[in-house]
Amino acid sequence: MAQSTEKVTLSNMFRFVFGQVLNRKWLLILNIVALTVISLLEFVIPQYTQYIIDHVIPKHDIGLLTKVVLGLLATAIVLGVLSYVSTYYMGVMSQGAITNLRTELYQSTLQLDTQFFESSKTGDLMVRLTSDINNLQSLISANMLSMIGSIITFIFVWIYIFILNWQMAIAITITFPFMFLIYRIFRNRIHNAFRAARASQAQMSNQMQNTLTQIDLIKSYTNEEFEEQRFGMFANQNKQDMIRATQNQALFSPLIDFVNYLGTAIILAFGAYFVIHHQLTVGQLVAYLAYIGMLQGPIRAFTQILNQLQQSLVSYGRVMDIMALRPIIVDQPNAVPFPTMSTGVQLKDVSFTYPESDRPSTGTIPAAVSHVSFNIPFGKTTALVGHSGSGKTTLTKLIDHLYNLDAGDILFDGRPISQIQLQSLRENIAIVSQDIYMLDGSIRDNVRYGRSNATDDEIWQVIEMADIADFVHGLPQGLDTQIGERGVKLSGGQKQRLSIARALLKNAQLVILDEATASLDNESEKTIQHALENLMQSRTSLVIAHRLSTIHNADQIIVMDHGQVVERGTHTELLVANGPYAKLYNAQFN
Template sequence: MRNPNGRMSPTEIKKQLAQSDTTAIEMLRFVFGSVLKRRGLVILNVFLLTLMAVLNFVVPQFTKNIIDHALPNSQQQALYTNVIGLLIVTIFLGVVSFASTYMMQMLSQRAITELRIKTYRFILKEDYAFFQDAKTGDLMVRLTSDIGNLQMLISSNTFGIIGNIFTFVGVLIFLFIQNWQLALMVSITFPILFVTIRFFRGHIREAYSNVRYAQSKINNQLQATLTEIELIKAYTTENAETTKFESIAEESNGYSLEATKWQAIFQPLVTLINTIGTAIVLLFGSLLVMNKAMTIGDLVAYLAYVAMLQDPIRSFSMLMNVFQTAQVSYDRIKNILSYEPKILEPTTPQPFPNPLQQHIQLSNVTFDYEMGSDHALNDVSMTIPAGKTTALVGRSGSGKSTIIKLLTRFYDRSKGDILFDNIDIRTFQISDLRQHISVVSQDVTIVDGTIADNIMYGSNNTNEEAIWQAAKRADIADFIAKQPNQLATQVGERGLKLSGGQKQRLSIARALLKDAPIVILDEATAALDNESEKTIQHALDNLMVAKTAIVIAHRLSTVHKADQIIVMNDGQVAETGTHDSLLQKQGIYKRLYDAQFE
């Protein structure tokens, strides 16, 4: 399994590049897979590119005819005919070029859109562990810039190389027929170009890999800064964060200059080699003209054809840069798409028992977050009866939240069994399991949209009356009614326009509308003051009516009424009972209770 965070050092990038030359064909198959689904348009575009090559070949002949025939013989009719022919062919060439470019852009946009959607869907389908390893800023770069780099492969310039190949082969044969000695001398520059391109290929690719690495670090820093702005302001760490960003920006600048250096050397060197070819034609062609072995028109046409030979080479050199950048981006996208999820769907899924008739049961469950680490849960067994309220209490790190993550299959246990009405949790479709569970946690997630968007989130019920009913039961209907736009009121990014209690009530309304048979309250009131807690507790009571409820709470005053209280300690079940029976045991629960009410 590959780590999806993408934060490789330049040394690691070099090792990866040394192994990734074999992925070029794989990348082309990956990128052009969508394009080839539209074979009719591709074939038509290849035909247009071939036609463009033929038209480009014809153009110099008009100039040759004018210089060699029309001018020496003062034939005005021939002059007019060749000029008009030149204009007609050039206009037709422009029309064909437009059709080809537009068609290629259409294919490119469709292919890249499909690729971006495919990658986005893949990322969202990944399990919880994937997002613990990945960096948000880096994922954003891969979905935007990296896929944008792949789009440059599917462009009119890329497909134009097909026409350029036809042009190159046809023109080279023509030049050898015209004057094989001169053509042979010009051809000497081609191996020099090949060696030059080969040499610069690795350096340019490595440079662009480092640039992508630096861009990911910048995006990660920006994302972290913007999401932690309240902490930064509260602790006045603006200068420290700016210093950190300056360091990353300077690193990025260094890598960008390195890439620019190689590009700046490469392009003029290619131009110099091409100019040497032109100089050879000018020198020896002029001597041939002086010796009457070639006409001036032949020389001018020959120079035009040599330029046509050089254009494909220039295009190939530019395409090489695009190819190198795209291959770096492909390696990064492939790195994500090759991630192997740990939470797997069952091959023959069982329907989730709705409603739950008996219980949720954990039998000898052991779990650790990383191999070789201490167990987060160690041989845990418990029974959570259906239709009752079970509270999980204990010190921080005792394993309460880990149990919730196992029940929702964010993780799979290492050993033991988790059963819903005696059916193994792994036999349910993950979506089916989670659709039957509502979670209200301390860290409320508010989507950037309206109040209605937040209440309806994850629910198929979009009926306005049902939304208002859920809002009333969550004790937030009065607040909504006072807003100018009521349910259409914008809440701001991360709910910045709402108080903590309002966010919590919105999340409760969301759970009420979902109406799942199992409700999990994970420290749902921990961040609230006593007065807000009492207000929201009524909404929570409404949420738990006729549900199988699991409540995690540090404030033991909130679990008095629970049908069952399970006390966790160091990843194990220490005590089980009701509030009164546990107080009588004079054990861990009694000590925790006394510590809170001393």
């Protein structure tokens, strides 16, 4: 899995997130215009206060007072309307951008290789797709984008107060570096604290996911108390991480507030002095204090969103960890569709070792398969047998191109697997395994998963072939019956037959049965065997079997041991040879 080395910085984060916003530029322009006008109106409002104090009150002019107050109310109404427009369209822009981002991350995740999912935690991926994306959404929130207006206000106000009284402007400006110094000191502390909190939250999510998906195992071994203790450990760790982050935040905010109060005290002292010496009017001082609040507001707002910025930065890094990954198994420039087979599949000197990330941290692991060569003739049934760990399932993953070969080649009617389009290859291979995957949906949803446009007549046809039609007809809702998460409302045999019906509907050229009946009892196996025969009829088939009684009629049997082919032939030939196959067979039936 190739990965980018882009640094996780605030500038990169804003560039990435606002790249989504730029897809709808008119909304961004509308918001910036609204925020600019809002800033100008906020600048004007203290002028009404100054005018009333310095001009209206001394004149005792009620008519003028009425006009000024009406003007103030009109300004406030316009300000409120613009604030509504800005907040609403910021929400529209935010939701659109974050939906695109979440979809992009989901698509990127789905495109990654099997190796990534085998080495990743489901709970952690869920946190990245939900909580981490939500944290990034705050960057495009009304509060965050209002900082644009605050910056505009800050510039206007600072120029104005400098013109009005440069001594007080310099005095208040001296306090600003202290705010940024405090920000720099606490930035890394808060960032590291929230990064640790996010990691412990992912661990907690993994534990919850594992518990909910393995509840039968937990209850059968009465391990509820053990799982509660383990979850409690992760929850307590997350609590400690959050407390540490909150502690830093609790120190940070009062320090910033103190600097703000210091600035207000300085202005009151200077302002009172200038009023006493008639260098400043009372109205100007009151307006000046209002403008100081406007100056401190953006700085205070910026420092207050430090918490969210740091959380977002942590989430951005976790999202980019996924977005930066690139699948290794991709279509080659000269890739072609899967051929219409007439000769079959050929494995030529195939060798493969699982990537280092999939191995134990200590010791070495030999090749999963080594120098394997055999043919899977067109229209015939080839069986793979051998002890667990002999490389049988690995070969099915290589045939489905879930991993790249280390050496050798796999050819479909003479066409190398690397030259075949991935989607076309997998559309023409149907796999039925002992690990049955069911959607949380209806029977119809599960059967037509590989062909979403299949008609009900086609679905009923394959259900008949899979020997489960009587069961489905007997259900009150028929094809619309909900089977529950992971098919919990069905028996193992019923789920297996539905998976066979799904493979039948796919109508693939190559069928792979990976110990499809290993988890069933003998009676269920016999009832399903007929469905499997319907599936393999007139198709090229590769059958991995632990129960050798199911492969007596295979056209050829390949015996594997320690990743190598050690024997091949028909059932009768291999029994006569009295080699590894005969030993496996005798161990099961004698």
